[in-house]
Amino acid sequence: MVPERRRPPEASSKSSCSMMSESPRNRKPDLPFAPFDSTNLWCGDRHGRSFLEFSPPLVTQSSGLFGPDRETKSKKQHEPSPVDDPVMDWNPRLMLSNLSFLEQKIHQVQDIVRSIISHEDQFLDQANELAAQQQLVTADLTYIIIQLISTAGTLLPDIKNALLSTNPAVGRPGSNQKQHEILPVEVAKASQYDSLIKDLNSCGGKEDELIKCSNNSGVEASEPIPIEDHDTKDNDDGMDGENLPPGSYEVLQLEEEEILAPHTHFCLICGKGFKRDANLRMHMRGHGDEYKSPAALAKPSKEASIEPQPLRRYSCPFVGCKRNKEHKKFQPLKTILCVKNHYKRSHCDKSYTCSRCRTKKFSIIADLKTHEKHCGRDKWICSCGTTFSRKDKLFGHVALFQGHAPAIPMDDAKVLVTSDKAQVSEASSGMPGNMGYNFSGNTSLDAQSPDIKGVDDGHGCFSPMTLDACNIWGLAEFPHSAYEVSESTFSFLATGSCSSIQRNGEN
Amino acid sequence: MKRAHQQHRHQPFDSILAALSVDLLIQILERVDDPGDRKAWRLVCRDFLRAEALHRRGLRVLRLEALPGLLRRYAACLDLLDLSACPGLGDHALATALFAGAGSWLLKSVSLSRASGVGWRGLAALAAACPRLESVDLSHCVGVGDREAAALAAAEGLRMLRLDKCLRVTDVGLAKLAVGCPALENLSIKWCLEISDIGIELLAKKCRDLRVLDISYLKITNSSVKSISSLGKLEVLSMVGCSNIDDEGLQFLDNGSNSLRSIDVSRCDNVTASGLTSVIEGHMCLQKLNVGDCFPELAPLFLSKLNGLKDSLTVLILDGFQVSASSLKIIGVNCKNLSEIGLSKCKWVTDEGISELAAGCVNLMSIDLTCCRMLTDKALMAIGEHNKKLVCLRLESCSLITDKGLEYIGTGCPKLEEIDLTDCPITDTAMKYLSRCWELMILKLGLCDKISSEGLVHIASNCQNLCELDLYRCIEVTDDGLAAIATGCSKLQKLNLCYCIQITDRGMKHLSCLEDLRDLELRGLHHVTSLGVTSIAIGCRRLTELDLKRCNLVDNVGLCALAQYTGNLRQINISYCPVSSMGLCKLLGTLKCLQDVKLVHLTHVPVERLELALRAYGGQLKKLKLFIGLRDLLSPWLIQMLHARRCRIRWVDKPLVFSP
Numbered sequence A: 001m002v003p004e005r006r007r008p009p010e011a012s013s014k015s016s017c018s019m020m021s022e023s024p025r026n027r028k029p030d031l032p033f034a035p036f037d038s039t040n041l042w043c044g045d046r047h048g049r050s051f052l053e054f055s056p057p058l059v060t061q062s063s064g065l066f067g068p069d070r071e072t073k074s075k076k077q078h079e080p081s082p083v084d085d086p087v088m089d090w091n092p093r094l095m096l097s098n099l100s101f102l103e104q105k106i107h108q109v110q111d112i113v114r115s116i117i118s119h120e121d122q123f124l125d126q127a128n129e130l131a132a133q134q135q136l137v138t139a140d141l142t143y144i145i146i147q148l149i150s151t152a153g154t155l156l157p158d159i160k161n162a163l164l165s166t167n168p169a170v171g172r173p174g175s176n177q178k179q180h181e182i183l184p185v186e187v188a189k190a191s192q193y194d195s196l197i198k199d200l201n202s203c204g205g206k207e208d209e210l211i212k213c214s215n216n217s218g219v220e221a222s223e224p225i226p227i228e229d230h231d232t233k234d235n236d237d238g239m240d241g242e243n244l245p246p247g248s249y250e251v252l253q254l255e256e257e258e259i260l261a262p263h264t265h266f267c268l269i270c271g272k273g274f275k276r277d278a279n280l281r282m283h284m285r286g287h288g289d290e291y292k293s294p295a296a297l298a299k300p301s302k303e304a305s306i307e308p309q310p311l312r313r314y315s316c317p318f319v320g321c322k323r324n325k326e327h328k329k330f331q332p333l334k335t336i337l338c339v340k341n342h343y344k345r346s347h348c349d350k351s352y353t354c355s356r357c358r359t360k361k362f363s364i365i366a367d368l369k370t371h372e373k374h375c376g377r378d379k380w381i382c383s384c385g386t387t388f389s390r391k392d393k394l395f396g397h398v399a400l401f402q403g404h405a406p407a408i409p410m411d412d413a414k415v416l417v418t419s420d421k422a423q424v425s426e427a428s429s430g431m432p433g434n435m436g437y438n439f440s441g442n443t444s445l446d447a448q449s450p451d452i453k454g455v456d457d458g459h460g461c462f463s464p465m466t467l468d469a470c471n472i473w474g475l476a477e478f479p480h481s482a483y484e485v486s487e488s489t490f491s492f493l494a495t496g497s498c499s500s501i502q503r504n505g506e507n
Numbered sequence B: 001m002k003r004a005h006q007q008h009r010h011q012p013f014d015s016i017l018a019a020l021s022v023d024l025l026i027q028i029l030e031r032v033d034d035p036g037d038r039k040a041w042r043l044v045c046r047d048f049l050r051a052e053a054l055h056r057r058g059l060r061v062l063r064l065e066a067l068p069g070l071l072r073r074y075a076a077c078l079d080l081l082d083l084s085a086c087p088g089l090g091d092h093a094l095a096t097a098l099f100a101g102a103g104s105w106l107l108k109s110v111s112l113s114r115a116s117g118v119g120w121r122g123l124a125a126l127a128a129a130c131p132r133l134e135s136v137d138l139s140h141c142v143g144v145g146d147r148e149a150a151a152l153a154a155a156e157g158l159r160m161l162r163l164d165k166c167l168r169v170t171d172v173g174l175a176k177l178a179v180g181c182p183a184l185e186n187l188s189i190k191w192c193l194e195i196s197d198i199g200i201e202l203l204a205k206k207c208r209d210l211r212v213l214d215i216s217y218l219k220i221t222n223s224s225v226k227s228i229s230s231l232g233k234l235e236v237l238s239m240v241g242c243s244n245i246d247d248e249g250l251q252f253l254d255n256g257s258n259s260l261r262s263i264d265v266s267r268c269d270n271v272t273a274s275g276l277t278s279v280i281e282g283h284m285c286l287q288k289l290n291v292g293d294c295f296p297e298l299a300p301l302f303l304s305k306l307n308g309l310k311d312s313l314t315v316l317i318l319d320g321f322q323v324s325a326s327s328l329k330i331i332g333v334n335c336k337n338l339s340e341i342g343l344s345k346c347k348w349v350t351d352e353g354i355s356e357l358a359a360g361c362v363n364l365m366s367i368d369l370t371c372c373r374m375l376t377d378k379a380l381m382a383i384g385e386h387n388k389k390l391v392c393l394r395l396e397s398c399s400l401i402t403d404k405g406l407e408y409i410g411t412g413c414p415k416l417e418e419i420d421l422t423d424c425p426i427t428d429t430a431m432k433y434l435s436r437c438w439e440l441m442i443l444k445l446g447l448c449d450k451i452s453s454e455g456l457v458h459i460a461s462n463c464q465n466l467c468e469l470d471l472y473r474c475i476e477v478t479d480d481g482l483a484a485i486a487t488g489c490s491k492l493q494k495l496n497l498c499y500c501i502q503i504t505d506r507g508m509k510h511l512s513c514l515e516d517l518r519d520l521e522l523r524g525l526h527h528v529t530s531l532g533v534t535s536i537a538i539g540c541r542r543l544t545e546l547d548l549k550r551c552n553l554v555d556n557v558g559l560c561a562l563a564q565y566t567g568n569l570r571q572i573n574i575s576y577c578p579v580s581s582m583g584l585c586k587l588l589g590t591l592k593c594l595q596d597v598k599l600v601h602l603t604h605v606p607v608e609r610l611e612l613a614l615r616a617y618g619g620q621l622k623k624l625k626l627f628i629g630l631r632d633l634l635s636p637w638l639i640q641m642l643h644a645r646r647c648r649i650r651w652v653d654k655p656l657v658f659s660p
Helices: A009-014 A015-025 A036-052 A052-064 A068-072 A082-088 A090-116 A120-125 A129-153 A158-165 A172-188 A190-203 A207-221 A227-240 A256-260 A277-285 A300-304 A336-347 A365-374 A391-400 A410-429 A433-446 A451-461 A463-476 A480-506 B003-007 B022-029 B035-042 B046-055 B064-074 B091-100 B121-131 B146-152 B171-180 B198-207 B221-228 B247-255 B273-280 B298-311 B327-334 B349-361 B376-386 B402-414 B428-434 B453-462 B479-488 B505-511 B528-540 B556-565 B581-590 B606-616 B635-644
Strands: A250-253 A312-315 A380-382 B059-060 B078-083 B109-111 B134-135 B158-164 B185-187 B212-214 B236-238 B262-264 B287-292 B315-317 B340-342 B366-368 B392-394 B419-420 B442-444 B469-470 B494-496 B520-522 B544-548 B572-575 B596-598 B621-627 B648-652
Touching: A090 A129, A120 A207, A120 B621, A172 B479, A256 A336, A312 A336, A380 A391, A391 B171, A391 B198, A480 B528, B022 B046, B046 B340, B091 B121, B121 B146, B146 B171, B171 B198, B185 B402, B198 B221, B236 B428, B273 B298, B298 B327, B327 B349, B376 B402, B402 B428, B428 B453, B453 B479, B528 B556, B556 B581, B581 B606, B606 B635, B635 B648
Parallel strands: A250 A312, B059 B078, B078 B109, B109 B134, B134 B158, B158 B185, B185 B212, B212 B236, B236 B262, B262 B287, B287 B315, B315 B340, B340 B366, B366 B392, B392 B419, B419 B442, B442 B469, B469 B494, B494 B520, B520 B544, B544 B572, B572 B596, B596 B621, B621 B648
Antiparallel strands: none
């Protein structure tokens, strides 16, 4: 059961900081980014079944949910999306009908509970029926709670105001609303929701227990500060580089299109796009003398920074991402460049493939270039086939597992050379056993760890690398080494074949 | 026994086996210790040879060509195979030889030290053919690298491995071995300069049974010592010349989780007294402590800590320290069980100090006082008085001692086996006193120019066990002295007669009856001619090293005799000799075991003949010394070929001077 969440846009526009602090709790972390419409539909459907009047406001509420993001990120655009508007005009009549429906519902539940009490003795031997009744009560109560929450949600900006204005001891209706404010927070987490259900179950459907329960949450909710505290703690855990308290910076969220746009600076006259503002300014000189003045060519930021700019951090538009401001352990991105790189790396297709290994893919061309510098240099190979770029990492791996050993990087080069030689000799002397011998010699050596051979073979695929290694080897050794290898190979193989013949003869 | 009978049933009746069965023969053979006598036994008849083959456990191969035949004969029962004298041994030869054993190898120990021709194929064949392999010595095979180590790692049961100076072994090779041979107990990776902390760390994790570890001269840091300190069974740790290790590293050893008995930190420049103190505190049963050349001064704290080791410590090497008399007194008081002390090149060692030490440590068996120049006869008197068990005494360059001092040694130390008197002003009288030590085996008298034949007669009359004699520049020694030595000390193996200029062919003739002689240096003997060399060649068949540098009368005839008779010759120096190309060609063409040849300034040999002789050489040369002027004259092809055969050429840049 996905609970409805809504947040009026006023809250975020008034103080992005407070919005920041509570938004991660209101958002289910793994909510998919794009298909929020389906959620709406589902919600509407769900409620439409039981209570038709509810559906229109619900739809508006849940779509309003995504409003704040858009608004924050497009602050400069200042065009509130039309979906936000219906939330603004709150309908008291609708509210009244909702409440009366809820009253009815509560009465229903009361009746059920009463009947349970009156039939207590009979239920003793019909445990199944009792359980069914309890389930019914639970379901109903849950439903009531959710409806309460969503109904009160329409009042949220007013509550906010009331809370902020002072008055911690708001009357009974206020507390009701407060409860409604806090509950989504709790319900947002599936586990907590489950525990709530469990609580309700354990209450045995008794109303006073339920009240106690809601009172408890109400107490919690009456102080908004602890929530913020909790949030800071979360951030403390998660922040890698900098450790900014959540309120100390402004959060910007760029649109996906904006992030992926090749150019970010456009000429207002001809529309040409540029990657850098400086380039745009250079370009502007062509449009007339007024753009050639030192003032026009100077960096505009200097003038703008007369008034102290608030610390600005960026949020990833991908909902559910840790870099998204809705995430529980939100970690802001420092610069626009960070946003771009992060978004491309994490949420875009990796279209650049390394031409050498043909396995590694990247979404940023610079990453590909960095990789290509090191590709094939993963020379630290374990007998299990795992490769490492650093020796200490390989040795740590070897130390950890029984029977693993480092493979010798020279293996492939030598095998290549010997087999080449063998081929040459095969061609010249016409001895068909050569190749076979070489390979069998190799395998007998590697018999301890048969994986090595697999690794060797795998390496053979990286043709440029193998060639490199071969060349390096040839240069590093004395020029005679090839001769030496071939000599020993031949002699060895000769004995090998001879001896095997002898053995056969004996047999 | 029954089997033996069946085996020899078809023997003719006049066979010795009719009277003596094979096991009786073996029992007789067990009582024959001398290798020469055993050789004689083998030559008696086929049955004796067979009995010897059944009895033999160890085999040292001197000539490569004999290897297949030897292994075919001894394959069944051999435990130990020493191939260290066969540098020409290649993968092919080794693999064939092992195949000849038909897979029934019981070999436990194989020494391939300096057999630099063996590569990974050979080692793989070895590991595959000998499932019981426990010990392998690959020291000084400079070509051995990771590939070879990986091949060897297939021998799972390996317990002892020496990889000294296997220069190409890196962390990867060590890791292969550590993973493949978890039972390793004794490992030496001295001078494997590529090995780093990472490799040592893995070794310490994988080979938990290590007892003896030599990591000398590695470029490792304190973190290696930390990982080594976790080896619970470690007893002997040598880390000579590890200058990156300091006191902090030694403190890791202090954790008490290992049972260290012996530690060698000599030449570790950054180790000081405080680090050693912590080692001593952590290991109260330390037996051997070598701290030579670490830090200059003996700190009082360190000395007082020695008190804690008083019962266990037996060997203490303090080379290069400033050791005052009081320090030696403390050692004498604290270390009652000390059996060996090294004070080589120590400053401030006085008679007083040695007296205190000798009085305190009465069990001393070995005292090294090399270059303790302040010592006089009083010190020797104290040693002779207290150290009755003394076996080894080194007094090189103790220039104040006289014959009187050696009288104390001669009378007080009857068990003396080794004495070094190089550069001491002693005379023949001292030899008379020394001859009382009838167990003497090693006697070094280099630069003792007052020693004459008379002194040698004294020695020869009583010291029959002498096997090493150094008479370097004892210019008074004559042929008569050699005659006495040759008759009295028939077990002599090593003799240095360099620049004993009075010696002539007659002396050589006397020496030729020394059948055990292996190492003979005859540098600068102007009166020795080819005749003398010929008699040596005929008499001393076991000669492996011969130095004839500047023997101005030795020519082709001598070389031809050597070529004909001393088939085991491994090192020869004929620099400055008037030999011609014929003799050289004969020498290099005939001798197959030569490894180290010095051919500087052979003025009678033209370059093209020298080249021809070098090309004609069929064995495995490892070292070649030539005059630098030849570098451009010899064909590059030849030099390349020599390099390809792993021969190292040393070019000498010395002018040709005729007088020595």
